[in-house]
Amino acid sequence: MPISRIQINVSQLNMGMFVANLDCGWDATPFPIQGFYIRKPQQIEQLKRFCRTVIIDKIKGEPPLNTKSSATSFKRARGTYCDPINQKRIRLKPITAQVNTIKIQHNTYSLAKPISTELKQAKRFHDDVKASLSAVSKQVMNGKTLTMDKLKSSVGNMVDSIIRSPDTFTWLCKVNDKDNHTYNHALRCAVWAVIFGRHMGLSKHQLDLLAASVLLKDIGKIKLPKALIEKKNKTEKEQKLYESFVMHSVNMLKESSHVDKKIIQIVEAHCERVNGSGFPKQLEGDKIPLLSKIVGLVSFYDNIVNPRQTATTLSPSKATAQLYELRGYDFQEQLIVEFIQAIGLYPTGTAVVLSTGEVGLIIEQNSQHRLKPKIMVLIDKHKSHLGKPIIIDMAKLSSKKTAEKVEISRDIEVTRLGIDNEQIKNLLLQQSEHKGLMAKLNIFR
DSSP states (O other), X not given: OOTTEEEEEGGGOOTTOEEEEESSOGGGSSOOSSSEEOOSHHHHHHHHHHOSEEEEETTTSOOXXXXXXXXXXXXXXXXXXXXXXXXXXXXXXXXXXXXXOOOOOTTOSOOOOOHHHHHHHHHHHHHHHHHHHHHHHHHHHTTOOOOOHHHHHHHHHHHHHHHHOHHHHHHHHHHTTTSOHHHXXXXXXHHHHHHHHHHHTOOHHHHHHHHHHHHHTTGGGGGSOHHHHHOSSOOHHHHHHHXXXXXXXXXXXXXXXXXXXXXXXXXXXXXXXXXXXXXXXXXXXXXXXXXXXXXXXXXXXXXHHSOSSXXXXXXXXXXXXXXXXXXXXXXXHHHHHHHHHHHOSSOTTOEEEETTSOEEEEEXXXXXXXXXXXXXXEEOTTSOEEEEEEEEEHHHHHTSOOSSOOOEEEEEOGGGGSOOHHHHHHHHHHOOOOTTGGGGSGGGX
């Protein structure tokens, strides 16, 4: 154990502490991420129900002190946020407006089908959506009125596919992310939004509206200089000009009689934040439509996981931690927690290192045990590429007796695998899971 970490009894927990590990395992608790700061007394009560001892990190959080002094330090630390894109610290504004609990209907949809049954069909739908979005963009650039029939059909097929198998579209977006940034950002956000909405139990109609809104949300950026869009640390004047893209998008969509008015409403409010720090109207709390809140959240997440400036890319786990820090400020806490539960700490397509040294890609989530997904192992414990990748199911593995407990140690950049996206896609298409594969890995002997 790192020297910065100590084990304490749950009775010693205080506000501001960073909980690094539990004595009962993360899967047995309601906490959505591995490692978190104690922000509310209710979190301490939850920990007491599930654990006897926890491991805290003394450097990241407060050591055992009296509650009063810890709370004071906590307030100072929680008042700011480090923007990972612009690399600067921002003072945060707490939510003061009315924010009601959102009704969540888990398990509305049937269990997800495996990627192998959906991949070829989803690939066609994925390409159709990109082609439809490209056609809409060209219409706008040429000053023509938007026609939505093709995009609407493509969106409907995409949503149906994600409902059947959320992991498949996530994977396709991952292996195609080297193409045009704008199109892929829109498509990735649409996938995150539909997966999130599926998890929440939104209706098929709401999911269609959500996906279409995400795909069209940035269309107004066509009116802005590319240099302005890509610039970090904009001046106040430049930021104001940049923010005008929202109303450009709204006005373009209003010009077409084919665009649902609800889509326009969602797009208009997707940059608003529940604490009133957003734009263009500084709406607060529940004055922001639920679907706009979702679009804003998934857009923020994708921007820090897949930014234009690749040097500032965050791994999914770090991006999740950044997002979690904004709960109760820019974003509604309930939505953040539910979003993390929907996509997992390590989303499909994430490259991970196992505790035993093997390296692979997450290819399917386990909705019941987010830390036990299916992994395509590409590199063995000796750092040699396997001639034929091996697919393992960590949920099944955990039920078997092995000499060494196997867990996900950390996530890494996919580029470190030494395999390009096209190779990864082909490997996935070729792979099929069968009995006996797990015995081939040294870690299972």
